[in-house]
Amino acid sequence: MNKSEYLESTVKTYKISKEEDLLNKYKGKNQQVKDDLKTEYGDKLYQPFNSGSYAKHTAINTRFDFDLVAPFKKNAFGANGTLEDTYTKTYDFLYDKYSSIATIRKQRVSIGVIFDTDSDGDQVCIDVVPGRELNQDTYDEDKNLNLYVYKRYGELEEGSDYIKTNIHAQIENIKETPNKDKVRKIIRLFKIWKTTKYDSPIKSFFIELAVIKAFDKQSITGNLWDSLKTVIEYLKDEVVKDSFTLIDPGNSNNDVAKTLNCNEKQWFSNDCNNILRRIEDNEENIKTFFPQNEKFEEDDDTESNTSVFSYGVAGSTYTQTPPKTERFG
Amino acid sequence: MNLYNNELDVFISVDEILIEKLVKIGDLYFPKEYGGFLVGYYNETFKIVYITDYVLPMKYENTSTSFKREPSGLEELFEELYIKTPSQYYIGEWHTHPNGISKASSLDRIALNKIAEDKSTPIENPIMLIIGYQRENITLSFYVSVNGKLYEYEQRK
Numbered sequence: 419m420n421k422s423e424y425l426e427s428t429v430k431t432y433k434i435s436k437e438e439d440l441l442n443k444y445k446g447k448n449q450q451v452k453d454d455l456k457t458e459y460g461d462k463l464y465q466p467f468n469s470g471s472y473a474k475h476t477a478i479n480t481r482f483d484f485d486l487v488a489p490f491k492k493n494a495f496g497a498n499g500t501l502e503d504t505y506t507k508t509y510d511f512l513y514d515k516y517s518s519i520a521t522i523r524k525q526r527v528s529i530g531v532i533f534d535t536d537s538d539g540d541q542v543c544i545d546v547v548p549g550r551e552l553n554q555d556t557y558d559e560d561k562n563l564n565l566y567v568y569k570r571y572g573e574l575e576e577g578s579d580y581i582k583t584n585i586h587a588q589i590e591n592i593k594e595t596p597n598k599d600k601v602r603k604i605i606r607l608f609k610i611w612k613t614t615k616y617d618s619p620i621k622s623f624f625i626e627l628a629v630i631k632a633f634d635k636q637s638i639t640g641n642l643w644d645s646l647k648t649v650i651e652y653l654k655d656e657v658v659k660d661s662f663t664l665i666d667p668g669n670s671n672n673d674v675a676k677t678l679n680c681n682e683k684q685w686f687s688n689d690c691n692n693i694l695r696r697i698e699d700n701e702e703n704i705k706t707f708f709p710q711n712e713k714f715e716e717d718d719d720t721e722s723n724t725s726v727f728s729y730g731v732a733g734s735t736y737t738q739t740p741p742k743t744e745r746f747g
Numbered sequence: 748m749n750l751y752n753n754e755l756d757v758f759i760s761v762d763e764i765l766i767e768k769l770v771k772i773g774d775l776y777f778p779k780e781y782g783g784f785l786v787g788y789y790n791e792t793f794k795i796v797y798i799t800d801y802v803l804p805m806k807y808e809n810t811s812t813s814f815k816r817e818p819s820g821l822e823e824l825f826e827e828l829y830i831k832t833p834s835q836y837y838i839g840e841w842h843t844h845p846n847g848i849s850k851a852s853s854l855d856r857i858a859l860n861k862i863a864e865d866k867s868t869p870i871e872n873p874i875m876l877i878i879g880y881q882r883e884n885i886t887l888s889f890y891v892s893v894n895g896k897l898y899e900y901e902q903r904k
Contacts, residue, residue: 729872746840746858
């Protein structure tokens with residue numbers, strides 16, 4: 419088998435554009451929440467924007483990740499307003515606005531708006547992340563935000579109830595990476611692998627930074643399988659080292675590598691080793707580690723009929739770039 | 748501007764301002780040919796294609812009688828177009844005929860049919876706009892490829 423072609427095909431079956439109807443529902447709700455926040459808070463709020471895997475183009479279609487960042491002005495809730503006020507008042511607003519049609523849930527740094535299941539059985543969830551600029555009128559310049567950490571989910575040291583971050587820098591980090599198309603494919607492949615694991619402690623942000631670091635530190639060339647193999651080998655060897663760090667581009671004091679403890683890093687390294695050895699033993703095993711999304715395995719082309727003609731599209735995704743070089747006269 | 752093909756009973760809808768932009772861009776490269784990609788979306792019944800935007804190639808070769816474009820380097824741009832609301836995607840091609848009419852040449856027919864058959868793109872019926880520049884006279888022709896044949900559209904008021 420051609421492992422690279424298989425992986426390319428696998429990534430395609432997980433493109434979020436394959437789930438077009440659901441994606442459109444997400445986009446609609448996302449816009450609705452964005453508009454409602456702007457209407458409610460006006461110039462107390464900078465332009466809300468999407469972060470997370472959707473904005474970074476690393477999402478897979480088995481789990482959508484729509485994070486909506488709401489960057490508030492420092493004095494949005496009064497001169498003496500606290501960061502906690504930013505969080506709780508945003509929660510109150512979302513609760514008042516949507517609790518009749520959605521469950522509103524306080525999460526670690528975000529507020530989950532989980533819309534009721536619709537008649538198609540689809541459920542849309544938008545995570546609203548309230549943030550506050552560090553000093554009055556500085557956000558436009560530096561894009562830095564403080565996020566309130568809801569204590570029940572807080573994992574920071576006692577006494578710490580906020581995280582400083584720069585979500586724009588996190589998004590730009592991946593956009594500015596050389597080979598970003600290949601980097602994104604490999605991030606997606608790791609996420610696909612993660613779906614085969616039960617309750618993996620590895621966070622998507624860890625995967626993202628780890629893959630970018632591998633590309634930064636290694637010479638990664640060749641087809642998709644060659645590249646993935648080099649990344650897996652790098653992580654197998656490096657992730658267990660004390661010196662291995664993954665610095666959050668939005669906050670240099672945040673080492674994302676520390677989101678895994680020593681045992682978890684060792685397990686991850688063992689998993690990487692296992693993937694390589696098993697595929698070396700039998701290349702068909704690649705299908706076990708990186709299974710295709712059965713729902714979107716390559717279909718036959720749709721029929722075309724000029725007697726009752728309509729524009730034809732094979733499958734349900736249109737994101738591909740135009741076909742190869744073509745000459746016109 | 749609305750265009751219709753009677754035989755196929757399908758429409759193209761495109762803003763005249765967009766066409767004017769393409770005419771101006773094409774004029775910049777006169778007397779050589781130039782062109783690029785058309786972007787848009789279909790309606791729910793796939794009977795109407797809305798042309799909403801265009802993308803210019805990063806790599807191309809052109810002479811007074813030919814235009815060759817490459818899609819490389821545009822992957823991110825198309826991904827960004829897709830996540831817009833509504834989603835927009837590649838739906839066809841456009842190019843100019845300097846000192847000529849907008850009629851499709853045999854090379855144009857072959858190229859558009861090849862695109863229709865290309866399995867790397869999901870659209871089965873690519874659109875092609877040709878802009879002809881004859882002295883002061885600008886002509887436009889829209890085509891679609893269906894089962895290896897090109898069908899031309901006529902303008903509807």
